[in-house]
Amino acid sequence: MDIFSLDLGNKQTKLKSSKAEYVLPSRYLNQADMPMSVGNSTMNNDLHTYSVPFSDDKYVWGRDIDGLHLDEYLADTIMYGARYDSEAFKLLANFALGLLASDFKAAKDQVLEVVVTAGLPTGDYADQGQLKALLKVLEGQHQVTIDDKIVTVRVRKVYILPQPIGTLYNELLDDEGFIQNKDLLDEKVGIVDVGGGTILIDTILNFELSGKNRHQFNTGVNDLYEAIANGINGDTSLYQLEKDLRKGNQQHHWSYRFSKNRQDDITDLVCKEIDRFTRRLVANVTSTLKNLDSIDTLFFTGGGANLLNQKILNTTFTNAVIVKNTEVANVNGFYKYGLSQQAQTKGASNHGKS
Numbered sequence: 001m002d003i004f005s006l007d008l009g010n011k012q013t014k015l016k017s018s019k020a021e022y023v024l025p026s027r028y029l030n031q032a033d034m035p036m037s038v039g040n041s042t043m044n045n046d047l048h049t050y051s052v053p054f055s056d057d058k059y060v061w062g063r064d065i066d067g068l069h070l071d072e073y074l075a076d077t078i079m080y081g082a083r084y085d086s087e088a089f090k091l092l093a094n095f096a097l098g099l100l101a102s103d104f105k106a107a108k109d110q111v112l113e114v115v116v117t118a119g120l121p122t123g124d125y126a127d128q129g130q131l132k133a134l135l136k137v138l139e140g141q142h143q144v145t146i147d148d149k150i151v152t153v154r155v156r157k158v159y160i161l162p163q164p165i166g167t168l169y170n171e172l173l174d175d176e177g178f179i180q181n182k183d184l185l186d187e188k189v190g191i192v193d194v195g196g197g198t199i200l201i202d203t204i205l206n207f208e209l210s211g212k213n214r215h216q217f218n219t220g221v222n223d224l225y226e227a228i229a230n231g232i233n234g235d236t237s238l239y240q241l242e243k244d245l246r247k248g249n250q251q252h253h254w255s256y257r258f259s260k261n262r263q264d265d266i267t268d269l270v271c272k273e274i275d276r277f278t279r280r281l282v283a284n285v286t287s288t289l290k291n292l293d294s295i296d297t298l299f300f301t302g303g304g305a306n307l308l309n310q311k312i313l314n315t316t317f318t319n320a321v322i323v324k325n326t327e328v329a330n331v332n333g334f335y336k337y338g339l340s341q342q343a344q345t346k347g348a349s350n351h352g353k354s
Contacts, residue, residue, distance in 0.1 A: 001156065003342070004100045005335035006118040006138075007166070007328075008093060010078035011196025011222065011242070012303050014331035015096050017114075019103035023327060025239070026077045026092060026196075028061040033073040050095045051145045055087070061095050066239035074239075078197045078222065084124075084133035093137045098144025101153040111141065112153045115342070117334040119163035121198050122209060123216035134160060159338060162209055164191035164202045166330030167301040167323055169337045177339025187296035190289055190319075192281070193330070194304035195220045199281065201288045203295065215288040221304030224277045231269045232256055245270065249306060278309040282316050295319060303327045 007014040008026065015022040031049060047062035065074065077088045101107035101114075116138050124130040141154045161169075168189060174180040185206075190213075193200040199217040203210035222238070225245070229236040241256060248254035254270040257263045289295065298319045300308060305326040313320045323329045 001342075002104070002112070002114050003335055003338035004097065004114045004116045004153075004155075005331050005338060006093070006096055006116060007163075007331035007334065008077070008089070008096065008118070009195055009303065010198070010220065012327065013092065013096055014328050015100055016328075016331050016335045017100045017103065020100070021328065021331075022099060024061070024063050025065050027065060027074045027239075028059050028092065028095065029065060029068065029070060029074055031058040031060050033070065034060060034068070048147050049145075050091075050098065052091065052094045052098075053143055055091065059091065059095070066237075066243060069237070069240075071237050071239055082133070084130055084137060090137050094142050094144055097138075097142050097153050097155070098146055098151050101142075101144070101151045102146055102149075107151040107153055108149065110152070112151070113156050114153055115157045115159070115338055116155050117159045117161065117338040119161050119166050119330055119334055121193075121195075121200055121216055122162045122164065122202055122214060123200075125160070125162045131160060159334075159341065161334060161337060162202070163195075163330055164193045164200055164301070165204070165207070165209075166333030166337075167191055167193070167299055168204060168207070168333065169340075170329045170333030171299070171323065173333075173336040173340060175336070177336050177341075177343055184297075188291075188294055190285075190292075190295040190298040192285055192298065192300045192302075192305075194281070194300065194302040194308070194326075196222050196303060199284065200302075201285055203289060203291070213289050213291060215284070217284055221277075221302075221307065224273055224304070224307065227273045227276070228266065228270055231273070232264065232266060234258060234264075245307065274307055275309050275312065277307075278312045281308065282312060286316070292317070297321055299323055301326050301329045 002018055005016040013024050013026045045064040047064050049058050051058045075088050077092050083089050101112050104112050106112045138158050143152050172181050172184045188205045191202050197220045201215050203213040225238050225241055244256050254267050255263050256266050298317050300322045
């Protein structure tokens with residue numbers, strides 16, 4: 001039975017199966033809001049139409065959704081409180097399951113049965129109402145129509161983990177779900193997960209979350225985008241800005257593209273705001289983790305971690321590690337956890353037979 005791993009973040013949706021790995025925006029468009037001229041010019045873009053039985057509308061979703069420049073029409077799932085009860089989140093979750101299932105022939109011919117692993121911010125994970133709401137969205141059978149082709153997937157079992165645990169499993173386990181870094185088993189680990197709408201700070205020992213040395217701040221990297229946008233002279237799109245920041249991060253040189261005729265250098269502004277954001281993050285970490293001296297490794301993960309000023313981090317934290325591929329570290333860890341559970345189940349079954 002295949003494993004579907006989901007990280008349905010506020011800003012980015014990260015998905016993984018044995019067939020493929022996807023990173024897409026956590027926002028979509030009602031097809032009725034697409035101008036006809038745009039609809040006829042997106043043949044080569046990564047945009048697809050989705051529909052589900054519980055909604056009468058059709059929707060457009062894909063990697064290039066922000067390229068339509070229809071920001072005011074996009075349905076964004078970044079919200080707090082009852083996020084998992086919202087129609088926007090239910091639609092996104094079904095689109096995600098459908099997209100992963102579309103890579104499997106069985107989902108088109110019959111019903112594909114899968115196990116799902118997913119994560120919740122630690123504050124939400126501790127809330128039984130939020131936990132049950134996510135389970136209700138994911139469990140059972142899902143029928144999704146993608147570009148007029150129906151796929152059907154039945155979720156047989158759901159594992160929900162505290163979100164930062166994903167990064168820990170990603171560091172601990174290899175690609176087959178077996179332990180590759182035994183030292184981590186005995187370490188006290190701090191994890192700082194810099195997401196779009198939240199920053200999660202947690203302490204983990206023996207794979208148990210500390211109930212005291214943790215905090216969830218509802219001030220994620222979206223705050224950084226907004227601060228930079230406020231410093232740019234002209235009308236800006238947060239979605240375009242996010243794209244340009246990611247594009248320029250490798251060279252540490254950033255520009256904002258208004259159009260093909262105007263592209264402003266914003267490197268100084270970005271560096272200044274990144275430094276401010278990183279210093280605020282450092283203050284949040286030091287105020288939350290009262291036991292910093294006892295933490296063996298302090299991992300920084302999440303989609304916003306690669307924008308941090310590492311020199312500032314290293315000045316304060318001698319044990320700081322920005323994990324590789326920060327954006328997909330959690331979803332990869334969820335997937336590896338699913339593999340490890342399957343291996344344990346198979347081993348127990350074989351032991352019973354013997």
